[in-house]
Amino acid sequence: MVELRPPEGSGGPGGTGQPSQHFVVAFPGYHRSWATWLAHRLESHGHRAILQRWGPSREQPLEEALGDLLLARGRVLLVLSDWFFQLGPRPEGEWNAVLRGFVNENAESFAAVNLTNRTLLPATAVLRPVDLWGVGEDEAERRLLDRLDLTPAAGRTPPAGPGSRYPNDPVAVWGEVPRRNSQFTGRDELLNDVQQRLTDAGPGASACALIGMSGIGKTQIAAEYAHRFSPDYDVVWWVNSDQRNTQRDRFGELAVELGLTESSEPGERIRAVRDALRRGKPYSRWLLVFDGWEETDEIAQYLPQGGTGHVLITSRNRSWGEHTEHVDVAGFRRAESTGYLMRRAPHVSAAEADQVAVEFNDVPLQMAQAAAWLGESRMEVSEYLRMVRQGGAGGTGGRAALAEYPESSLTSWSILINKLRQTEPHTVELLTLCCAFAPGRIPLGLVRGLNATDLPDELQWIATDRPAWARAIESLVNYSVLTRESRGNANSEGGPERESVHMHRVVHGIVDELTASADREVYRKVVRRLLSAADPGTPKDSRSWPQYAELLPHLARSGSLTSNEPRTQRLLLNCMRYCQSGGEYRAGAELADQIREQWSQILEPDAAPVLELATIQGNILRAAGRFREAYDLDSSRLELLRGAPAADEEALMTATSCLAADQRLLGQYAEALHKQREVVSTAQRLLGPDDWTTLLARNNLAGGLRLLGRYAEAYEVDLDTLRKRETLLRNRHPDTLGSVNACARDLRLMGRYQEALARQELGVRRHVQVLGPQHPQTLWARHNLVLCERRAGTSRQDSGVVLAELLEQQEQAYGRRHFNTLALIADYGNYLRARGELTRARELITEAENGYRRLLGQAHPVPTGMQSNVGLVLQAEGDRDGALNMFEQALVGLRTLLGADHPATLGCALNAACGRNFTGRLDEAVELSRETLQRARRALSDDHPLTLSCQVALAADLRAVRERTEAGKQEEDALQRLTRSLGAQHPHTLSARQRVRPYWDFEPYLG
Structure with missing residues (x-):
């Protein structure tokens, strides 16, 4: 060919x-x-x-x-x-x-x-x-x-094109690709088909998925592709994707290898990698391999939308065909099966190899095991098949794991295990230890860090007899039970504790059944001990996140969830904190449910670990947007603590604070503020006014005041908290930076736009320096900076470009439906509407409104207020009746939920008065504008921008009913105040002077 x-x-x-x-x-x-x-x-x-x-x-x-x-x-x-x-x-x-x-x-x-x-x-x-x-x-x-007796050509120019690099020269960046299988057989046509598909696809669309059942050889094919075609690439990066948190960390590590960022925050690393691959800098020829990626909903977060590189995915999920080219991976062709078997077992004839292939239906995983057995044992094929067909070694177990495989596959594994029991007992002991881990990547080297005294008698040889360890590993690799893996790249440092192996999930299921014994718990206890010993103890430090990502999959399998050991329970809680800090909300919520189910059987409901679990679990649920679940959890905890015979004031304070946070998010602003005042009072009494917890409580108190529209009070609390944090924590601490954000937001909402902008500009610079540009807190700071610039009327950057970039990064960090992303979608939609880009604005604002409604329900201030933004789009499109309907619904809803004097209600009233004017209901417009102006002056001040917008709107309505004298007085007074407070050239002032009807954008904010 x-x-x-x-x-x-x-x-x-x-x-x-x-x-x-x-x-x-x-x-x-x-x-x-x-x-x-x-x-x-x-x-x-x-x-x-x-x-x-x-x-x-x-x-x-x-x-x-x-x-x-x-x-x-x-x-x-x-x-x-x-x-x-x-x-x-x-x-x-x-x-x-x-x-x-x-x-x-x-x-x-x-x-x-x-x-x-x-x-x-x-x-x-x-x-x-x-x-x-x-x-x-x-x-x-x-x-x-x-x-070849050829004379070198003078002045030659090597032809350009892929594959011209010398094969012995290493790829510039080579990322944890499995070792090349020297026994790899066949699959040439499939590999060439994949290469052709990737090459023929246009830029940005070069992705191919290998689809097939477990054990069919997808990972081996992907690894062989990476090795075989490596000279076509400058970067080859392998991402284990069976766990979302592992996938995020591993993909983000490429940022460090490419020299893109020093940040250890995964969101920033992921964005940096995608952008670099899309632009082709520093390398344009790259290959990403996502092994075992089953979930398609996060494809946009990882795949670069552009660039000249290639993406290869292995998966059992056939829906990948909707997003990529896909290749079905079937079993070996018969010639491949027999060729593979005869290479590994040279004594086997072609006819005998054919018999074995028929017996195992050409399934690569089983052919590998059969070939390994026959090659190592030199057993005659007739005897081997007789044992397989007669069930030679007793119970086979694991049948659920091999549901897709021939019955004889079960027996062949049993034969192998029995043989090892008789000839290599240490190998079986090591294999049993592997089964105490979860399948997939097993950080087996961790056991090398234990002392002999930390191991049971039957396993002390692991710490004392290194040759026996090496022989056992080698035997399991030779029999195709395990494959070797290495943590990190070839250039990275690491001792034996970094050694890891890989066990296929089907093999794990079968071997686990075949090695089951009464002392299984002994092995699991060893794994629990080494997992606890490997706990970095710093779950909030993003530098430790890859270690937690490696430990997380093995918690349930090792029995850690049911352990009474304090160190193991501390590991579980730290893994939960890692999930919270690292944004792994789904994994964290699932782990929390599993831990809670087990701890409810071994610990009292008011035990310290259970209460700590509830706090972390509530934080994760809250951060994930599962507010009602968090509320139910925190309510139950608070009720339990209040009913305890001896009150633990600090525990009560923590539970009350969590419940107040839930209530703020659920729109129960008054109730939340009442509880938060209790928390502040208790914290000051128990811990003092300058304690970290007290300052956090005051920060949350200011947030509650802000949600109620009490901006001046919120600013007073936030400013005091900022000053104390600057003294105690210094100005570069993340908490101090959070207070800078809060103060700038308060100032903006108070209408002090220039002050807000000055604070936020400095705050963003420090956020980028300290936390990096993609940290969630930095994203919010940058978002607030755009809003400050727009309100101040002095944008130093293209707001549309910045908002689009922030939206992409926010989506990478949280997902499209997260409440933080929805807030940015809404603000971006408002910006586009003001610029006249109505089609895109309508799409975004409708998406945000529907997203908030799904998340929060109907009777919540945020989705209710979003109707006013929808109305502004309809009004800009010329649908004045539809717009008025939206304005009126928002106004009635917010009056009920927040009261008539809340700034959000006043803003909706401003828009509703406009809608009445534009539909000819002039007297009703005047009445609403006059009432709104009076309420705004009481709630905000005479010179607040919203108050002055209400005054300009009233003047317009008065002119419409020919009350020109009063209209002139209102307009002149408003113009003088706008000029004095915002400046003569501010957009609000210029619009008022040109008699452009003012409007108000609803800004969704959950606290």
């Missing part, structure tokens, strides 16, 4: 007078990268080369297969290794006979390069292979030309 035909050329190499020659580079698919490099070198010297992937079937006579190569024009260059002589596979005698006969007779038509340091077949000497193993590119090229 011809893989590549180079461009046409004419003439000989420049300056040599040597005529151009033709070559056929024949290679097994395993060595495609070398064949490509050889062809490129020959082309660079003015010759023509055709790549010929050569893998004759066992049924084709070897002489005939070699003769076919001679049908092409030119000399045949064979790419040799020990792998080459396993093609077929064929006995050594057959190869030696053909080399001594047919090849020797046509020796001038053949040449060869040797890529191995192992001894080749004796008769290979007839080919005079040139040794390229372990030499640099220049020397390899010199040897190649010398072997």
